Amino acid sequence: xxxxxxxxxxxxxxxxxxxxxxxxxxxxxxxxxxxxxxxxxxxxxxxxxxxxxxxxxxxxxxxxxxxxxxxxxxxxxxxxxxxxxxxxxxxxxxxxxxxxxxxxxxxxxxxxxxxxxxxxxxxxxxxxxxxxxxxxxxxxxxxxxxxxxxxxxxxxxxxxxxxxxxxxxxxxxxxxxxxxxxxxxxxxxxxxxxxxxxxxxxxxxxxxxxxxxxxxxxxxxxxxxxxxxxxxxxxxxxxxxxxxxxxxxxxxxxxxxxxxxxxxxxxxxxxxxxxxxxxxxxxxxxxxxxxxxxxxxxxxxxxxxxxxxxxxxxxxxxxxxxxxxxxxxxxxxxxxxxxxxxxxxxxxxxxxxxxxxxxxxxxxxxxxxxxxxxxxxxxxxxxxxxxxxxxxxxxxxxxxxxxxxxxxxxxxxxxxxxxxxxxxxxxxxxxxxxxxxxxxxxxxxxxxxxxxxxxxxxxxxxxxxxxxxxxxxxxxxxxxxxxxxxxxxxxxxx
Amino acid sequence: xxxxxxxxxxxxxxxxxxxxxxxxxxxxxxxxxxxxxxxxxxxxxxxxxxxxxxxxxxxxxxxxxxxxxxxxxxxxxxxxxxxxxxxxxxxxxxxxxxxxxxxxxxxxxxxxxxxxxxxxxxxxxxxxxxxxxxxxxxxxxxxxxxxxxxxxxxxxxxxxxxxxxxxxxxxxxxxxxxxxxxxxxxxxxxxxxxxxxxxxxxxxxxxxxxxxxxxxxxxxxxxxxxxxxxxxxxxxxxxxxxxxxxxxxxxxxxxxxxxxxxxxxxxxxxxxxxxxxxxxxxxxxxxxxxxxxxxxxxxxxxxxxxxxxxxxxxxxxxxxxxxxxxxxxxxxxxxxxxxxxxxxxxxxxxxxxxxxxxxxxxxxxxxxxxxxxxxxxxxxxxxxxxxxxxxxxxxxxxxxxxxxxxxxxxxxxxxxxxxxxxxxxxxxxxxxxxxxxxxxxxxxxxxxxxxxxxxxxxxxxxxxxxxxxxxxxxxxxxxxxxxxxxxxxxxxxx
Numbered sequence: 001x002x003x004x005x006x007x008x009x010x011x012x013x014x015x016x017x018x019x020x021x022x023x024x025x026x027x028x029x030x031x032x033x034x035x036x037x038x039x040x041x042x043x044x045x046x047x048x049x050x051x052x053x054x055x056x057x058x059x060x061x062x063x064x065x066x067x068x069x070x071x072x073x074x075x076x077x078x079x080x081x082x083x084x085x086x087x088x089x090x091x092x093x094x095x096x097x098x099x100x101x102x103x104x105x106x107x108x109x110x111x112x113x114x115x116x117x118x119x120x121x122x123x124x125x126x127x128x129x130x131x132x133x134x135x136x137x138x139x140x141x142x143x144x145x146x147x148x149x150x151x152x153x154x155x156x157x158x159x160x161x162x163x164x165x166x167x168x169x170x171x172x173x174x175x176x177x178x179x180x181x182x183x184x185x186x187x188x189x190x191x192x193x194x195x196x197x198x199x200x201x202x203x204x205x206x207x208x209x210x211x212x213x214x215x216x217x218x219x220x221x222x223x224x225x226x227x228x229x230x231x232x233x234x235x236x237x238x239x240x241x242x243x244x245x246x247x248x249x250x251x252x253x254x255x256x257x258x259x260x261x262x263x264x265x266x267x268x269x270x271x272x273x274x275x276x277x278x279x280x281x282x283x284x285x286x287x288x289x290x291x292x293x294x295x296x297x298x299x300x301x302x303x304x305x306x307x308x309x310x311x312x313x314x315x316x317x318x319x320x321x322x323x324x325x326x327x328x329x330x331x332x333x334x335x336x337x338x339x340x341x342x343x344x345x346x347x348x349x350x351x352x353x354x355x356x357x358x359x360x361x362x363x364x365x366x367x368x369x370x371x372x373x374x375x376x377x378x379x380x381x382x383x384x385x386x387x388x389x390x391x392x393x394x395x396x397x398x399x400x401x402x403x404x405x406x407x408x409x410x411x412x413x414x415x416x417x418x419x420x421x422x423x424x425x426x427x428x429x430x431x432x433x434x435x436x437x438x439x440x441x442x443x444x445x446x447x448x449x450x451x452x453x454x455x456x457x458x459x460x461x462x463x464x465x466x467x468x469x470x471x472x473x474x475x476x477x478x479x480x481x482x483x484x485x486x487x488x489x490x491x492x493x494x
Numbered sequence: 495x496x497x498x499x500x501x502x503x504x505x506x507x508x509x510x511x512x513x514x515x516x517x518x519x520x521x522x523x524x525x526x527x528x529x530x531x532x533x534x535x536x537x538x539x540x541x542x543x544x545x546x547x548x549x550x551x552x553x554x555x556x557x558x559x560x561x562x563x564x565x566x567x568x569x570x571x572x573x574x575x576x577x578x579x580x581x582x583x584x585x586x587x588x589x590x591x592x593x594x595x596x597x598x599x600x601x602x603x604x605x606x607x608x609x610x611x612x613x614x615x616x617x618x619x620x621x622x623x624x625x626x627x628x629x630x631x632x633x634x635x636x637x638x639x640x641x642x643x644x645x646x647x648x649x650x651x652x653x654x655x656x657x658x659x660x661x662x663x664x665x666x667x668x669x670x671x672x673x674x675x676x677x678x679x680x681x682x683x684x685x686x687x688x689x690x691x692x693x694x695x696x697x698x699x700x701x702x703x704x705x706x707x708x709x710x711x712x713x714x715x716x717x718x719x720x721x722x723x724x725x726x727x728x729x730x731x732x733x734x735x736x737x738x739x740x741x742x743x744x745x746x747x748x749x750x751x752x753x754x755x756x757x758x759x760x761x762x763x764x765x766x767x768x769x770x771x772x773x774x775x776x777x778x779x780x781x782x783x784x785x786x787x788x789x790x791x792x793x794x795x796x797x798x799x800x801x802x803x804x805x806x807x808x809x810x811x812x813x814x815x816x817x818x819x820x821x822x823x824x825x826x827x828x829x830x831x832x833x834x835x836x837x838x839x840x841x842x843x844x845x846x847x848x849x850x851x852x853x854x855x856x857x858x859x860x861x862x863x864x865x866x867x868x869x870x871x872x873x874x875x876x877x878x879x880x881x882x883x884x885x886x887x888x889x890x891x892x893x894x895x896x897x898x899x900x901x902x903x904x905x906x907x908x909x910x911x912x913x914x915x916x917x918x919x920x921x922x923x924x925x926x927x928x929x930x931x932x933x934x935x936x937x938x939x940x941x942x943x944x945x946x947x948x949x950x951x952x953x954x955x956x957x958x959x960x961x962x963x964x965x966x967x968x969x970x971x972x973x974x975x976x977x978x979x980x981x982x983x984x985x986x987x988x
Binding site for chain 2: 032033034038039088111112115116142157158159171172173174175176179180182183186224226252253289290291292318319320321323324326327328353354364394396398399402403405406407445446447448449450465466467468469
């Protein structure tokens with residue numbers, strides 16, 4: 001696909017200068033802390049952006065500690081990018097001036113364009129005309145800007161609070177770029193890049209897809225979609241990208257009420273749900289049914305290995321959580337194979353008579369944590385008739401502590417010992433996945449602050465916050481491999 | 495329904511003495527901290543149980559600080575309840591001795607009965623025969639015990655870490671009784687009673703349903719079900735209970751793999767999914783699709799008001815979260831009505847031109863928090879053409895702080911001021927719901943530790959952790975009212 005191949009040189013992407021500027025001119029920032037433009041300037045500063053920042057302000061000499069300029073024509077250089085946070089009516093004129101100055105890349109944060117209909121439609125057209133006249137590509141209008149954690153860049157009006165991660169996201173809602181960093185941080189996740197596309201008058205979600213395909217920091221691509229504007233290009237691009245990088249989309253707008261919201265929000269008409277379902281399937285894009293599921297899928301796709309097939313073993317020490325995972329797996333299109341005779345033989349000494357070596361493998365609580373985290377998953381990873389593991393994670397620290405006291409550890413040393421045990425077990429699980437290169441998706445109902453869960457995350461283990469979510473994420477892995485095989489012709493269906 | 499009416503006197507329930515004992519004899523507790531029976535004894539102690547505790551132990555004089563007795567016959571009184579945490583083979587004999595002593599109520603924690611099939615089936619039969627001989631009713635075998643937060647009773651082997659709440663739960667998995675208290679605590683929720691029913695050889699889920707129907711602390715009933723043993727009685731009881739108290743069930747086992755897990759776990763054969771779907775609908779039981787959804791529904795049903803119909807307004811200051819709520823509402827069977835002319839008139843001064851007074855009502859971020867939390871929801875609550883509100887909750891504290899600094903608040907006082915503002919807004923939202931007695935279900939993607947979210951919870955506001963979950967919970971409220979009207983003949987369909 002010619003168009004996609006262009007972007008093996010990522011800097012040819014129209015959004016490259018917006019995500020990787022060496023210098024930024026800002027409009028709308030002032031010494032009023034309550035203004036949106038000021039917040040956005042301060043966000044850029046806060047994430048440690050290392051390039052030049054030029055606030056343009058009609059009256060001030062200094063804005064938030066930066067030398068300010070009266071107009072774009074006073075700037076000492078042509079900045080790589082302009083950020084416009086201005087009242088709607090002034091935007092066309094400032095864009096015109098940016099063009100005259102020779103600025104090629106702009107983010108138009110301001111709203112009041114196509115999304116409000118009426119006059120807004122004409123106003124947006126005038127932006128596009130100006131942009132075309134000067135060869136400008138712009139993001140928005142009605143967007144929140146971009147985050148590029150690997151370039152210390154955050155142009156949104158809220159601080160970015162998570163790590164530089166592997167999820168590249170393009171979103172038709174700015175909220176899901178700027179309001180999710182604490183959510184992602186809870187799971188040890190973060191954006192590589194986050195792009196709020198707004199009304200997509202110039203740069204659209206297809207452009208973003210191409211950029212993220214080429215972005216070396218992006219392992220998996222997330223899309224929040226209310227309407228696809230360039231359908232054919234979307235499908236072609238996604239089909240070219242998906243075999244290399246998984247794409248997960250959450251689509252809103254197919255339901256009647258959702259469609260109305262989709263319309264008013266970014267000014268595009270949403271299509272029927274089943275149409276989008278077909279587009280995604282054809283494109284090899286994995287569809288998520290909620291925002292949280294989209295990130296769950298991204299985590300699994302970027303954080304563990306791909307399964308060779310859909311045969312999954314569930315490991316648990318608690319009957320209910322095992323049964324739920326089994327039920328949810330089945331509903332997610334996974335199979336729970338019976339274990340081979342050889343595996344049963346190897347497991348038997350480790351499973352008590354009240355437990356089960358049927359699948360789910362239920363150890364009950366009577367076995368030690370070492371068997372649970374090392375011996376048993378090791379055997380299960382080596383099972384030839386299985387393609388992946390779902391493992392229930394819960395260490396009842398009170399019981400581990402009681403056991404250590406019983407073993408003679410002095411009470412004042414027990415807490416430290418428990419932490420040591422947990423640290424070791426989390427490491428073991430992480431190493432196990434790396435060794436066998438089969439997918440392991442963990443699940444728990446523990447709060448994210450739980451030490452074991454945090455340490456599992458730090459050791460690169462995917463641990464979702466419920467059995468159902470874990471099973472569905474494993475289902476997404478299986479679906480991805482199926483899509484990839486279809487797109488690359490591996491399964492002969494082309 | 496005669497059987498149900500019996501339990502207006504709650505103390506006639508066979509599980510009453512198990513949940514409300516004045517004295518407990520325990521088997522299996524020792525001075526070995528690592529043993530399960532010891533953990534269970536210590537749990538009883540930890541929650542501050544105020545009655546007598548009699549450990550029975552063949553050798554020890556003292557067990558965990560309590561005077562121990564060599565056999566049941568040495569006990570100074572007939573205890574209200576016996577807790578058996580013993581190797582499988584000893585259980586029949588001890589149950590026999592309990593009967594001889596005159597104990598009527600027993601929890602059999604031990605596993606190795608019907609759930610392991612083979613000999614276990616006969617062993618379980620012998621328990622039932624002994625119980626019938628002496629008039630004993632027992633919980634289990636293969637269960638984890640009970641929690642009655644309003645009686646300071648926790649017989650499970652893990653500590654109970656949440657408040658005395660309004661959710662009564664009976665579960666065919668002990669894990670969901672004993673492993674969920676941190677999860678519930680995160681949402682400010684707790685059990686009134688939690689009952690692990692195990693193999694249900696004597697007391698079953700129908701008995702529990704009857705108890706919880708009469709329990710004054712239980713506002714809503716949660717059931718985790720792998721198989722219903724007394725189908726007819728379940729339906730009759732649920733139909734009698736549901737109009738008074740909502741019942742939410744999460745059923746596992748309808749899928750092929752889930753069915754296998756359901757079998758091995760408590761020894762009952764699960765039925766096809768659509769059969770259970772019919773049973774629940776007929777019984778007026780709201781079906782949840784995951785554990786977390788079960789608790790979401792319980793929270794909404796016990797924590798806010800019932801809607802008169804299915805017309806819902808979505809309020810947001812962020813386009814995407816509004817669109818997601820609208821889409822999910824539509825999929826959950828809710829309608830998003832257009833607002834009346836009068837309401838639009840009242841809202842207009844509070845909504846900026848970039849916002850929307852279509853439904854969802856989108857204020858965008860440019861309005862102040864006071865309007866968002868007070869003025870606008872007040873108007874929306876008074877809308878005649880709406881039955882409830884879904885509200886997106888996010889206070890961007892950084893922006894509130896910036897605004898306060900701009901207003902002249904000294905920087906060192908700002909944090910305290912922000913906390914004050916948030917505290918006040920959370921209170922206002924809580925009062926609003928109480929005043930209008932319409933359902934309000936909030937949603938957020940913020941972590942539960944977020945101050946505003948915690949304070950909303952403390953003010954009695956239901957705030958679910960995603961738009962999709964909130965919409966589905968609102969859908970459950972609508973469904974409950976529909977079921978209740980059908981069961982009580984309000985809608986003439988009987």
